[in-house]
Amino acid sequence: MSDGIKKITLRNGKVRYRTVIDVGRDAEGKRKQLTITKDTRTEVRDERARIQHQRNAGTFVAPNKLTVSDLVDTWLTTATRDVELATKRSYEDAMRYVRTHLGGKRLQELTEEDVEALIDWMLTSARRRGGKAGTGVGVRTVSLTLGRLRAALNLAVRRQLVARNVAEHVTIPRAARKDDKANKKKYVPWTQEEVQQFLAHVASDRLHAVWLLSLIGLRPAEVAGLRWIDLDLDAGILKVETTRTMVAGVVVEKDAKSGAGERGLPLPEIVSKALKAFRKRQAKEQLAAGEGWHASGRVACDELGAAVKTDWLRRRAYKAMETAEVRKVRLYDARHACLSWMANNGVPDVVVSAWAGHADLGFTKRIYVHSDPQALRAGSDKLGELLG
Incomplete structure (x- = not known):
């Protein structure tokens, strides 16, 4: 009885054996x-048995000529269908x-x-912009790339393009993580004294109210996106609903960062007063500008009413810091300071997290809350009471 295997003779006289097996449908x-x-x-016979076994187990992967770049194209199409x-x-x-x-490498040959x-290449010589060309990129960038590649290869496994996710x-070498941590610039938010020094200097600044918004914990994109219709100054309530930021050189206006990001905040009296004064000032600027006025409806705007970007705010903030002679x-560090x-003055953690617009309380405490010398002194005093 024939086993379906044929003996063939190649042109060079070499004898080989061949069979054809069904591997599914397209x-x-x-x-x-x-x-x-x-x-x-x-x-x-052994190879045919192996393939039949894998087909029955649902683990068979048919040979293909796809490259890593082909997989990247497929994954990006799938992964970005419903994202910002x-x-x-x-x-x-x-x-x-x-x-x-790796783009030109055959996907099934990837190891x-x-x-x-x-x-290793990314850590040593992959940089092309944002620094000296030919040097390594940061560990965070490497980690993001590795995570995305894992996700793409998971897709390839699910679609039976490869047998496993290589x-x-x-992992990123431990030495690279250690060096990155040692070299990473540590951002230290303002102390209470620095905040007060800055505010004393900008009290008469046109953007006084805008700087106060940053100092009550709004993100720069939230400050740039805030509209007058989001404010009820009589009730002293601010609603965070929109953001305005830059993505690849394009201004993007969208809803708040998350469901938790959409929040209503009761305004301190000093902020309400500053906003009322700024609204009156904008009304005078509109009269002076006449037809040249841009009715953006934004709280943070230039002298002609046009909406501004976060980099516009940043440049003016740095100039104000310079003239105020503060660090x-x-x-974003103004948000951290707030x-x-x-947190260091008795506000419950859950309130701090809600104020920040975070859904994860642990994230707020881990990333945004920094102990300060005054808080440590309070801890020392309590220990003194304990120790007598």
Whole structure:
């Protein structure tokens, strides 16, 4: 009885054995077949049995000619179907390193060693912008790329394009993480004294109310996106509902960062007064500008009423810090200062997290709340009471 294996003679006279096996159907329902050619009949029989076993177990992966770049294209199409522009851009940026270093490699030939080589290349010489070309990029960038590559390979496994995810167990070297932590610039938010010094200087500044918004914990994009219709100054309530930021050089206006990000905040009296004064000032500026006025409806706007971007706010904030002779910090650090001060002065953690617009209380405490010398002194005093 024939076993379906044929003996063939090649042009050079070499004898080999071949058979054809069904391996499923394509997207149109047509039967797909795989040709097995080996040096001996036994090898062909064993390979056929292996494939039949994997088909029955649902683990068979048919050979294909897809490259890593082909997978990146497929994954990006799937992963960015329902995400914001900023997220889409971050995925594309992360995968750009994969395309550059591994894009032309056959997907089914990709190995753990290849992924490790990608990591080493990124840590040593992958930079093309944002610093000296030919040097390494940061560990955070490497981690994001590795995470996206793992996700793409998981998709390939689910679609039976590869047998396993070769990036699953690849890690960033511990030495690289240690060096990155040692070299990372530590951002220290303002102390209470620095906040008060800055506010005393900008009390007469046109953007006094805007700086107060940063100092009560709003993100820069939330400050830039805030509209007068989001404020009820009689009731002293501010609603955070929109943001305005830059993504790949394009201004993006959207809803708040998350469900928790959409929040209503009761305003301190000093902030309400400053906002009322700023609204009156804008009314005078509108009269002076006449037809040149841009009716953006934004709280943070230029002298002609046009909406501003976060980099516009940042430049003016840095100038104000310089003239106030206070330590230069990021606008985001003003947010850190606010949340740290609240946490260190008895405001419950859950309230601090809700004020920040976070759904994860642990994230607020881990990232935004910094102990200060005054808080440590209070701890020392309590210990003194304990120890007598």
